[in-house]
Amino acid sequence: MAQRLHFSSSSRPSPSLPTPNPVAASSKPNRLAFNFSFLPHPTTPTRLCFGTTNRRRLTVASDESAGGPGKKPLLEVRDLKAVIAETGQEILKGVNLVVNEGEVHAIMGKNGSGKSTFSKVLVGHPHYEVTGGSVVFKGENLLDMEPEDRSLAGLFMSFQSPVEIPGVSNSDFLNMAYNARRRKLGLPELGPIEFYAYLFPKLELVNMKSDFLNRNVNEGFSGGERKRNEILQLAVLEADLSVLDEIDSGLDVDALQDVAKAVNGLLTPKKSVLMVTHYRRLLEFIQPSFVHIMEDGRIIRTGDMNIVSLLEKEGYKAMSTS
Amino acid sequence: MSALACTPVVLRTPISVKSSFACQPRPKYRTSVSLAAAPATQIGFSDPFVLQLAETLEDSLSPSPLTSLQNLRDASSESLLSTPWPSRRDEAFRFTDTSLIRQAQILPVTQPPHVGKLAIGSEDTNFSHLFIADGFLMNSIPNASSLPDGVFVGSLLSDSSLGIRDKLSSFISDFQWGDMFWSLNGLGAPDVAVIYVPAGVRVETPIHLKYLSVEARESGSKVLPLSNPRVVVVVEDGGEIGIIEEFVSSEGNENKCYWTNSVLEVVIGKGAQVKHSYVQNQSFNSAHIKWTSVKQESTSRYELVEASSGGKLSRHNLHIQQLGPDTETEVSTFHLSAGDQTQDLHSRLIFDHPRAYSRQLHKCIIAHSSGQAVFDGNVRVNRYAQQTDAGQLTRSLLLEPRATVNVKPNLQIIADDVKCSHGAAISDLEEAQLFYMRARGVDLNTARKALVFSFGKEVVDRLPHSYLRKGVEKQVKEVLGRQAAGPTTGHRGRRKRSSRRAASAATRLNKKDDGGGGEVGGQFAWPPKLRSFL
Numbered sequence: 001m002a003q004r005l006h007f008s009s010s011s012r013p014s015p016s017l018p019t020p021n022p023v024a025a026s027s028k029p030n031r032l033a034f035n036f037s038f039l040p041h042p043t044t045p046t047r048l049c050f051g052t053t054n055r056r057r058l059t060v061a062s063d064e065s066a067g068g069p070g071k072k073p074l075l076e077v078r079d080l081k082a083v084i085a086e087t088g089q090e091i092l093k094g095v096n097l098v099v100n101e102g103e104v105h106a107i108m109g110k111n112g113s114g115k116s117t118f119s120k121v122l123v124g125h126p127h128y129e130v131t132g133g134s135v136v137f138k139g140e141n142l143l144d145m146e147p148e149d150r151s152l153a154g155l156f157m158s159f160q161s162p163v164e165i166p167g168v169s170n171s172d173f174l175n176m177a178y179n180a181r182r183r184k185l186g187l188p189e190l191g192p193i194e195f196y197a198y199l200f201p202k203l204e205l206v207n208m209k210s211d212f213l214n215r216n217v218n219e220g221f222s223g224g225e226r227k228r229n230e231i232l233q234l235a236v237l238e239a240d241l242s243v244l245d246e247i248d249s250g251l252d253v254d255a256l257q258d259v260a261k262a263v264n265g266l267l268t269p270k271k272s273v274l275m276v277t278h279y280r281r282l283l284e285f286i287q288p289s290f291v292h293i294m295e296d297g298r299i300i301r302t303g304d305m306n307i308v309s310l311l312e313k314e315g316y317k318a319m320s321t322s
Numbered sequence: 323m324s325a326l327a328c329t330p331v332v333l334r335t336p337i338s339v340k341s342s343f344a345c346q347p348r349p350k351y352r353t354s355v356s357l358a359a360a361p362a363t364q365i366g367f368s369d370p371f372v373l374q375l376a377e378t379l380e381d382s383l384s385p386s387p388l389t390s391l392q393n394l395r396d397a398s399s400e401s402l403l404s405t406p407w408p409s410r411r412d413e414a415f416r417f418t419d420t421s422l423i424r425q426a427q428i429l430p431v432t433q434p435p436h437v438g439k440l441a442i443g444s445e446d447t448n449f450s451h452l453f454i455a456d457g458f459l460m461n462s463i464p465n466a467s468s469l470p471d472g473v474f475v476g477s478l479l480s481d482s483s484l485g486i487r488d489k490l491s492s493f494i495s496d497f498q499w500g501d502m503f504w505s506l507n508g509l510g511a512p513d514v515a516v517i518y519v520p521a522g523v524r525v526e527t528p529i530h531l532k533y534l535s536v537e538a539r540e541s542g543s544k545v546l547p548l549s550n551p552r553v554v555v556v557v558e559d560g561g562e563i564g565i566i567e568e569f570v571s572s573e574g575n576e577n578k579c580y581w582t583n584s585v586l587e588v589v590i591g592k593g594a595q596v597k598h599s600y601v602q603n604q605s606f607n608s609a610h611i612k613w614t615s616v617k618q619e620s621t622s623r624y625e626l627v628e629a630s631s632g633g634k635l636s637r638h639n640l641h642i643q644q645l646g647p648d649t650e651t652e653v654s655t656f657h658l659s660a661g662d663q664t665q666d667l668h669s670r671l672i673f674d675h676p677r678a679y680s681r682q683l684h685k686c687i688i689a690h691s692s693g694q695a696v697f698d699g700n701v702r703v704n705r706y707a708q709q710t711d712a713g714q715l716t717r718s719l720l721l722e723p724r725a726t727v728n729v730k731p732n733l734q735i736i737a738d739d740v741k742c743s744h745g746a747a748i749s750d751l752e753e754a755q756l757f758y759m760r761a762r763g764v765d766l767n768t769a770r771k772a773l774v775f776s777f778g779k780e781v782v783d784r785l786p787h788s789y790l791r792k793g794v795e796k797q798v799k800e801v802l803g804r805q806a807a808g809p810t811t812g813h814r815g816r817r818k819r820s821s822r823r824a825a826s827a828a829t830r831l832n833k834k835d836d837g838g839g840g841e842v843g844g845q846f847a848w849p850p851k852l853r854s855f856l
Contacts, residue, residue, distance in 0.1 A: 123761050126753065151763035159761075163754040167776020176772070177762040184763075216776075217758075233762060 109294035156239030223250035260285030398508030434458030528564030538578035620646025659693035
């Protein structure tokens with residue numbers, strides 16, 4: 001499949017590529033619209049570099065009638081604003097993001113820029129309150145849904161520090177969650193034996209032994225085990241959009257490779273991944289199609305792996321728009 | 323029985339009473355009553371209700387042929403002369419409302435129930451069962467059964483206990499720490515069940531004591547049949563035994579009223595071990611007061627696992643006295659108050675000798691707005707109890723607005739080379755855990771149920787026998803499921819929420835009424851272990 005690029009902006013020259021959507025070209029200025037269709041392993045980065053020195057915020061909007069198959073937007077975040085529910089402090093100040101099917105996005109940013117908040121707001125964490133904007137996931141308004149409904153709709157978030165649930169065993173928990181999903185899809189639920197048959201290959205995928213199933217959820221797990229448990233849940237639940245919040249933090253090299261291998265193994269043209277990370281290392285294993293830089297509650301820059309190189313060399317100062 | 327006329331002018335004139343107690347027509351005035359054998363200077367406040375009750379108990383029993391039992395009765399009646407009914411002003415009953423018993427008419431059960439009424443013999447035959455119905459022993463274990471030689475399980479009154487009685491008399495001694503309920507049992511127990519393990523004998527199969535409450539009245543009748551079961555367990559040096567106590571109402575009595583006032587005395591010899599499991603599933607309109615008094619000699623080990631979910635008023639008084647060094651004590655208790663119930667644990671561990679090791683874990687769940695739980699965990703590390711390692715932890719789960727829990731962990735430490743800790747936490751379910759489950763697609767209701775169940779599981783899993791565990795799990799699920807018919811305060815995770823904080827170590831904490839609520843999502847099927855929640 002050919003890579004197609006389409007963007008239009010009054011301040012930039014447009015490359016000589018077919019523009020399937022001339023309507024968007026005449027839409028608001030300073031807006032860039034992307035339409036991509038990707039192979040399962042998007043190893044070829046885009047060839048455009050979006051380093052810009054002007055002060056305009058770059059926002060990403062999607063085309064509804066995207067040209068070509070498989071470019072349906074999975075997640076559309078427009079101007080999302082959120083505050084901490086208890087203190088009212090504003091954290092997200094207008095986040096715009098579009099994730100299409102089959103894409104891998106990475107969000108990087110300084111500490112306190114709002115990356116984790118963004119992923120928590122997407123999942124519906126009660127600590128945060130949305131004060132503006134909209135989030136559309138697979139055509140449905142995500143903000144109106146309870147966390148369990150969001151999960152059943154196909155959104156999965158792997159927590160940065162997964163909590164322990166003593167007293168509930170891993171196998172019971174996974175069984176509960178999986179059956180909830182199957183019920184939603186109208187499929188018959190699995191009994192314990194069939195579920196184990198379903199679960200076993202997933203265990204191999206994340207390189208965990210089956211004895212951990214009898215242990216309680218995350219109880220006594222090391223950091224690496226907890227992260228791998230998250231990926232196991234992702235594998236079991238077969239989510240459409242996985243938000244991986246700092247999946248690489250606290251992992252040694254081997255564990256990181258296992259996790260990355262598992263995530264890559266789960267990618268399909270229909271599924272997308274949104275990673276929040278600090279380091280280049282994870283991005284080398286799970287190649288992103290887009291890298292976003294978040295600062296002060298907004299996405300200020302979007303690019304590809306080249307941005308990451310720039311970041312590593314010059315730090316966040318080079319990214320800042322000021 | 324002589325009646326005593328009282329006028330306001332009469333002051334403290336000792337009056338000797340020949341046989342039984344005197345009725346006091348004017349309860350407001352202090353008078354002293356003394357038995358002929360007691361010193362004339364004994365002055366106490368006699369509570370007429372207590373005296374009347376004691377009198378009724380005395381009348382209901384014929385004098386016992388056993389001197390030890392008769393001595394016990396005499397000593398109990400003497401102490402009852404000067405013991406008032408516990409009021410809210412007494413520290414030990416500050417949080418426990420005994421009006422359920424106080425305002426009822428109390429009828430001691432005088433006859434053992436008809437054997438045909440009970441379903442004896444249909445139990446798991448792997449364990450030795452001893453049935454105690456309304457305080458009367460219904461069977462005894464023939465020695466030819468699976469018990470090792472020298473072990474005796476049966477009634478003190480039966481002939482076969484002849485050899486045991488002398489040994490026991492040295493063990494049934496005065497208990498200084500008893501309260502009115504202890505004395506009432508001492509006075510009113512028709513019989514004493516004895517479990518005796520000679521030195522060095524290890525009893526493989528546990529003894530299952532099943533206490534049945536047969537005599538009962540309809541709820542609302544304000545009449546409480548009273549039964550006083552009493553059991554003594556003596557394990558000589560090096561012996562080992564497991565004891566299971568199960569308190570249930572007999573068939574058809576699940577919602578009726580009665581009062582079970584039971585006492586268990588355990589004496590553990592040097593190096594001996596006793597594993598004690600206590601399961602209480604009494605009727606939800608009944609009163610259940612239980613005393614457990616344990617004496618541990620040196621290097622002995624006592625383990626208690628309790629699961630109480632029944633009774634409208636249920637109180638467990640636990641007293642563990644250390645009589646020698648290097649003892650081990652593990653106490654795990656689980657209380658569930660899922661209706662208009664009060665679950666109370668008053669425990670006292672007294673260390674007078676060095677190098678004791680003890681751990682106490684108390685978990686209670688209050689799942690109803692009128693539910694209440696009380697915990698008073700006293701640990702006394704006295705002067706010679708150096709190098710004691712004592713830990714205590716109590717965790718309470720308040721699930722409904724206006725549910726109440728009163729916890730009072732208290733350590734009284736005199737020795738100076740000890741390691742003692744105590745902790746108390748009272749909270750709702752942990753939000754982080756709930757959210758974690760919701761973020762995986764499990765709806766709020768199911769997640770709450772799973773977490774509530776798993777809260778108690780930590781203690782229930784310590785029950786040594788799987789059939790007990792299963793029984794308790796089933797009971798807990800049933801009780802919680804029945805209660806869950808009402809709305810629970812839910813968390814609304816998306817736009818607005820009110821914050822919820824955990825409080826710790828408070829003496830009295832009421833959960834605030836947040837007025838939130840609503841469950842979202844349907845019911846989802848459970849894995850088999852948790853499946854019966856639906």
